[in-house]
Amino acid sequence: MSDTDRALSRRGPARCATALRWDRDQLVTAREGDTVSLALLDAGILETSRSAKYRRPRGAYCLRGDCGTCLVRINGLPNRRACLTAVHEGIRIRPQNRLVAGADPSALVDTMLRGGMDHHHFMVRPRVVNQLMQGVARNLTGLGTLPDRMPDAPAQHRVLEPDVLIVGAGSAGRAAHAVLTDGGCDVVWVDRRDRDGIVAEANAAVSDALLDHTGVFGVYVAEGLWAAMRDTPGQPAVLYSIKPRHVVVATGARDPILAVPNNDRPGVVAARGLLQQLRRSDATLAVPAVVIGEGAYATALADALGVEALPPADVDRIEGNPVDAVSLRDGKGKRECQLVALAPLPAPAYELARQAGAAVRWHGGGFSVQRDQRGRCATTAFTVWAAGDVTGYMGPQSAADDGERVAAAVLHSLR
Amino acid sequence: MPRRSFVCRCEDVTLSEVDHAIALGLHEVEELKRYTGLGTGPCQGKECISALVKLLIDKGLADPETVQPFTARPPTEPVTLGALAAGLAPDAGDGS
Ligand code: FES
Numbered sequence: 001m002s003d004t005d006r007a008l009s010r011r012g013p014a015r016c017a018t019a020l021r022w023d024r025d026q027l028v029t030a031r032e033g034d035t036v037s038l039a040l041l042d043a044g045i046l047e048t049s050r051s052a053k054y055r056r057p058r059g060a061y062c063l064r065g066d067c068g069t070c071l072v073r074i075n076g077l078p079n080r081r082a083c084l085t086a087v088h089e090g091i092r093i094r095p096q097n098r099l100v101a102g103a104d105p106s107a108l109v110d111t112m113l114r115g116g117m118d119h120h121h122f123m124v125r126p127r128v129v130n131q132l133m134q135g136v137a138r139n140l141t142g143l144g145t146l147p148d149r150m151p152d153a154p155a156q157h158r159v160l161e162p163d164v165l166i167v168g169a170g171s172a173g174r175a176a177h178a179v180l181t182d183g184g185c186d187v188v189w190v191d192r193r194d195r196d197g198i199v200a201e202a203n204a205a206v207s208d209a210l211l212d213h214t215g216v217f218g219v220y221v222a223e224g225l226w227a228a229m230r231d232t233p234g235q236p237a238v239l240y241s242i243k244p245r246h247v248v249v250a251t252g253a254r255d256p257i258l259a260v261p262n263n264d265r266p267g268v269v270a271a272r273g274l275l276q277q278l279r280r281s282d283a284t285l286a287v288p289a290v291v292i293g294e295g296a297y298a299t300a301l302a303d304a305l306g307v308e309a310l311p312p313a314d315v316d317r318i319e320g321n322p323v324d325a326v327s328l329r330d331g332k333g334k335r336e337c338q339l340v341a342l343a344p345l346p347a348p349a350y351e352l353a354r355q356a357g358a359a360v361r362w363h364g365g366g367f368s369v370q371r372d373q374r375g376r377c378a379t380t381a382f383t384v385w386a387a388g389d390v391t392g393y394m395g396p397q398s399a400a401d402d403g404e405r406v407a408a409a410v411l412h413s414l415r
Numbered sequence: 416m417p418r419r420s421f422v423c424r425c426e427d428v429t430l431s432e433v434d435h436a437i438a439l440g441l442h443e444v445e446e447l448k449r450y451t452g453l454g455t456g457p458c459q460g461k462e463c464i465s466a467l468v469k470l471l472i473d474k475g476l477a478d479p480e481t482v483q484p485f486t487a488r489p490p491t492e493p494v495t496l497g498a499l500a501a502g503l504a505p506d507a508g509d510g511s
């Protein structure tokens with residue numbers, strides 16, 4: 001593929017070229033440091049799976065690990081998040097949910113059932129037909145099939161009992177970590193993203209103490225336990241049982257979906273995630289794109305991407321598969337584009353705080369974690385503090401200030 | 416391929432399916448979840464709960480002061496069965 005077919009242009013010192021293998025053996029050139037999602041997007045490969053019910057073509061949306069629609073098979077393992085996985089030489093990526101490899105014979109289904117195949121209702125009776133139908137549907141859509149092989153080494157288990165656990169290495173988490181380590185605390189610091197993504201966002205070095213690729217998946221209050229899995233590609237997984245005295249929840253905010261027609265087409269992504277991925281790869285858009293969203297938040301993102309922002313109320317629908325235009329209502333015409341970036345107001349990632357006992361409240365764009373003046377949101381076997389966007393979207397600068405303030409209060413209560 | 420606006424992309428739940436459920440008298444977040452499957456996909460509702468609640472508030476079916484999301488249970492992030500099994504191993508916990 002020549003550079004002119006690319007969706008992105010690269011600036012700055014050229015990063016080393018590398019390549020990934022897509023589907024059955026298509027060689028796609030990429031740059032060192034790209035995520036799989038960005039490398040595929042650059043090469044114009046946007047459809048990576050089929051949806052669960054209607055078999056609609058799907059690709060990455062949020063580009064920051066929240067939505068699960070970028071799930072692909074990587075080096076023989078199913079359901080890997082392409083947007084959180086960095087490209088490395090020899091990496092093999094396969095789409096999920098195709099009946100057999102090769103020309104997709106299930107395309108016939110698309111021709112026969114124009115409305116899409118709804119496995120909840122289609123051929124439910126008689127029972128025999130239903131059973132047959134379920135067998136087919138499960139292969140056409142849904143989640144990937146089992147791994148190719150056993151893991152090379154079994155997962156490990158570690159128990160940690162720090163003074164403070166910090167969940168998240170965004171602006172608030174980074175600020176909190178700096179304050180707490182300066183104060184001499186024993187801290188465990190985790191983030192589900194890879195170090196490169198965090199460093200690119202921070203635009204600065206990030207402490208070696210950070211456990212990257214580590215997602216906290218559950219809070220068990222009765223056991224005083226925060227459970228996390230470290231899942232570094234190519235290494236044995238590690239289960240962490242963390243029993244902290246204090247926890248700073250700095251999980252940030254997610255980009256929810258905006259309900260406009262055809263908002264699921266490959267090529268529809270979240271504006272904030274796209275911008276972060278472009279920064280990580282030193283890239284800019286080389287193809288026409290638009291932002292759908294309103295208010296100062298959407299305008300700022302559109303400016304940063306160098307594209308126009310369209311208010312959702314003006315949008316009649318997104319067109320093409322993958323996306324090729326957005327048509328507008330009331331004779332306002334059409335905007336040709338190859339990417340549509342949605343810019344809904346970010347919704348706080350409240351789930352872990354709520355599992356730990358924190359209250360949440362509707363706050364315009366989503367549910368925000370409620371806390372007292374010092375920042376505490378729950379006290380049980382451990383004291384939980386909330387900092388940054390998880391308490392209501394505030395943006396990177398305010399989140400950093402907030403993280404610093406809350407961490408100072410944690411230090412104070414530890415003394 | 417018909418035009419559809421998705422509220423829940425994981426489970427393919429469209430605006431019109433939510434409207435249909437509302438017309439049947441299902442107005443609560445939990446009821447709508449059970450009837451449509453919204454929020455039960457790989458993301459466990461992270462991407463769709465806000466869109467649903469916004470819609471209910473706009474229609475006057477939910478009170479912004481009191482409305483609550485559905486319960487968030489583990490796993491909040493993906494975890495493999497292999498990693499969970501490591502927690503059961505007899506030598507679990509090296510204290511490091
Ligand atoms: S989780 Fe990867 S694009 Fe959303």
Ligand code: FES
Nearest residue numbers: 423425456460463
């Ligand atoms: S979008 Fe609804 S469960 Fe993921």
